[in-house]
Structure formats: structure tokens, C-alpha cells
Amino acid sequence: MTSLAIHQPTPRILAELATRGPRYTSYPPAPHFRTEFGAEQAAAHLWDIAERISAQAESPGLSLYAHVPFCKSLCWYCGCNVKITRDRSKGERYIDTLLQEIKLYGQALPGVELSELSLGGGSPNFLSAGALRRFVDGVREAFPPKNDARLAIELDPRDTSLELVDELADMGFTRINVGVQDFELKVQDTINRHQSREDTEALIAHARAAGFQSTGVDLIYGLPGQSEDSFTNTLEAVLGIAPDRIALFGYAHLPHIMKHQLLVEREPIPDIAARAVLLTCAIQHLTAAGYIRVGFDHFALPHDPMAKAVQKREVQRNFQGFTTTKGGPLLACGVTGISDTGDAYWQNTSDLEQWQREVEAGRLPIARGLALSPEDHIRRHLIYRLMCDSEVSFAEMEERFDIKFSEFFEYELQALKDPDLAQLVEIRLDQGAIAPTPLGFELIRNLCMVFDPHLRGKAPTGSTTI
Numbered sequence: 001m002t003s004l005a006i007h008q009p010t011p012r013i014l015a016e017l018a019t020r021g022p023r024y025t026s027y028p029p030a031p032h033f034r035t036e037f038g039a040e041q042a043a044a045h046l047w048d049i050a051e052r053i054s055a056q057a058e059s060p061g062l063s064l065y066a067h068v069p070f071c072k073s074l075c076w077y078c079g080c081n082v083k084i085t086r087d088r089s090k091g092e093r094y095i096d097t098l099l100q101e102i103k104l105y106g107q108a109l110p111g112v113e114l115s116e117l118s119l120g121g122g123s124p125n126f127l128s129a130g131a132l133r134r135f136v137d138g139v140r141e142a143f144p145p146k147n148d149a150r151l152a153i154e155l156d157p158r159d160t161s162l163e164l165v166d167e168l169a170d171m172g173f174t175r176i177n178v179g180v181q182d183f184e185l186k187v188q189d190t191i192n193r194h195q196s197r198e199d200t201e202a203l204i205a206h207a208r209a210a211g212f213q214s215t216g217v218d219l220i221y222g223l224p225g226q227s228e229d230s231f232t233n234t235l236e237a238v239l240g241i242a243p244d245r246i247a248l249f250g251y252a253h254l255p256h257i258m259k260h261q262l263l264v265e266r267e268p269i270p271d272i273a274a275r276a277v278l279l280t281c282a283i284q285h286l287t288a289a290g291y292i293r294v295g296f297d298h299f300a301l302p303h304d305p306m307a308k309a310v311q312k313r314e315v316q317r318n319f320q321g322f323t324t325t326k327g328g329p330l331l332a333c334g335v336t337g338i339s340d341t342g343d344a345y346w347q348n349t350s351d352l353e354q355w356q357r358e359v360e361a362g363r364l365p366i367a368r369g370l371a372l373s374p375e376d377h378i379r380r381h382l383i384y385r386l387m388c389d390s391e392v393s394f395a396e397m398e399e400r401f402d403i404k405f406s407e408f409f410e411y412e413l414q415a416l417k418d419p420d421l422a423q424l425v426e427i428r429l430d431q432g433a434i435a436p437t438p439l440g441f442e443l444i445r446n447l448c449m450v451f452d453p454h455l456r457g458k459a460p461t462g463s464t465t466i
């Protein structure tokens, strides 16, 4: 038995302690954003960023995310903001507006360099190669790229030609991420997403041959029709492809928010005990194959920068999950995009027509947002370090925020004495640190929830924490 097997929590205990709660891709989580925060407030933050960056000898640069909401068909498990259409001309107009939005940001942040551009969705491959090239050229015009700027894109193997992959490599993209979810036909029938292992493998092999440096695959456990055996087949197929990164997400069945998810209920949805078995099975397969854990839901091969960032404690948390991007602001363009400047979050409207109207009128299309309070900064730092580093040093926090850790978090340290919560965390008073146990690592969202005062006295809501 390996040491991993000794430390891996059993499915039973995971199922027993799992609850519902935020994913903490932001803190405070997005439901706390307010409509009182709009374009005017964002403009003030952009002014601050411009000042701050111009004062830095070497700025980390800007990360830009562009959301492309179009897909040709609806996957019934989908939790994203999507517009289903086969009318490709919509993509052309969308790019026009995206470029106008990026120009607005470029005018607010003159001279700021681009460190990273990523396109997600939806399906960015809905756009033609010409539209994508026009977009990338426009971004480079608004924000001169740093020498080591990275370009990443999500691709749907069901609708991506190998010629498009070549074009993307020529535009400078070096990283692709591909949704797989599950290769089993029965599961694919249930979720209305038919995607062969062969097409996925061919796309990734072609991307590698074209010069892409990093490939990633997304998997989902907890889908209707999945069993331990069937998911093992998918895991083995993915391991055969050996992507540099794998993201393993738990299916969030929230049909009261996304009505189309009712369509997956033709097959029984795995209960919490079955989810725990699927999760444990996936963790064992991926780690046995040499993947390094990056936070609770990402895995990376040891050569990948993400795995190296784990060793150096440089992993960060943002709306894209776990990332190696550090420091600079993240601006998100397109419908529903969420920007994170460090001091504030804001989210674009989810209404496509309204987004177009606002941008065409020269206004940032912001629906809601939040400026972080000093207390939010402290809590966010702790939650992110717990998630990314699996340890929080009292001294580091005391120095960074000028607080006394044991006094500031007196309530939480007391709350962690609860027998269930105490299993999740080691409080090392002698070393002045707290660290999740192996069980707390898997249930890190449970642990982070203790430090989130918005949840006190409230019934758990949101997706399940495993």
C-alpha cells in the first residue's frame, strides 16, 4: 500500500461530512456582488490600477479573459452562460463588440502590458479562424504583450478542425483546454454530449505537433449514469492521452437555477455516497499515474508549470480555478465576465443585447460588483492560501495585515473545535500555522466556510462540497 492510500480519506467519511457551499473562486463569492457597483465605480478602480502599475518598475501585467457564449448544441449538464445557435455570423458581431470593450479598457490603462490572454465560454471555437485572428490582433493593439505573454483557449473537440488548431498555433496560442467530462456512451447519451475518445486524442496530438506547450482536459464526476467501473474507463482513456493538466469537477445539479438540467434526470443522479466513490476513484487513478494535486480539483504532470508552482507556493485562485498567474489585475470581457483587480470584483451583464448596447455607447457593461473591505482582504487571503498552499502562517498574516491572528480569528479557532470540523484541520500553535488534514484537503470548501461570516447561521446552499 502506498502512503497515498494510507492518507486518502475513505468515500464514507467524505460523504458523511460533505455539505453545500461556495467554490470560493472569489471572496466574497459572487452572490454578494451588488448592483450599486457599476461602471463609475469600476472606472475609479481602473484609475488606481493605472497609477499603481505606472509606479512599478516591473509590473506583472494584465490578464485578459474573453467569454464567448455561443455553442452549437446544449449539453444538458451545462452550468455556463451559453447561447445555442448555428448562426456563425453572430460570432463576427460578437468579436466587433468584444474589441470595442477591450478598447475601452485599453484607454483606461494606457501602456499596460498583456501577460495572459485566455478565451473560454461557451465554445471559443464557434468563432472562425478569421474572427479569432482579428480578435487577437485587436488585443495586441490595445495592450502590448510582454515577451513571455501566454495565450490560452478552450476548445470543443466535437467542433474544432485540425486546421483551426494550426491557425491558433500561428496566432501564438500555446495552451489548449478541452472538455471531456466522460467518454462512456451511456453517460454521453444522458448528458447530450457525444464526443469520441478518438477525436479528443487526435485534437490533442495535433495541438502538440503544432507546438502547443500545454494541454488540459476537464472531467466531471457525479453525472447521471456514471459508475465506478465506467468512470475508471474514462480515467484510463484520459491517462492514455496524458494531458499536462486535468481538472476534475463535481457535477453541480442545480435545476432550480438551470432548468435544462432537469433533462439529465432520465437517469438517476449519483447520491452523495456514490459521488464520494467516484471522486476517490479518480484521485487514486490520477495520483497513481504521477499527477500532482493542485488544490482540491486540479492535477498536473510534474513538468507542468502548475505542478512546479505548487512546490514554490505560487498557485493562485481565481474565476478560472487554480492558476499560476500572479499579481496583476484580471479583466474579463464579454457577457457575464467577472473581473478581479485585487481590490474589487465586477461582473458584466449576462444579457447579450444589453452588453452590446452598453459597449457600443462607450460604457463598460457592468451589472454588479464589489469593492473589498479591509476585512474581506484578510479573509480572502486566508481562504486562498488554505486552498492553494494547504497552510496558513499566523506570522505571515499578522505582518501582512497588522492583526493578531488569534484575536482576529478567535471565533473561527473556537468553531474549529467542533468534532466534525476538528477532523479537517491541524492547528499548530507551536509553529503558528493552520493546515488542512488529508480529509480537510478534500473538503477544503467546508473548512473555508468556517472563515466566511456570510454563512453564519444560514442553511447550506450551493453545490455540494465534494
Ligand code: SF4
Binding pocket: 070, 071, 073, 074, 075, 077, 078, 079, 080, 082, 121, 122, 123, 156, 179
Ligand atoms: S460545450 Fe460547454 S458551454 Fe457549451 S453547452 Fe456544452 S458544457 Fe455548456
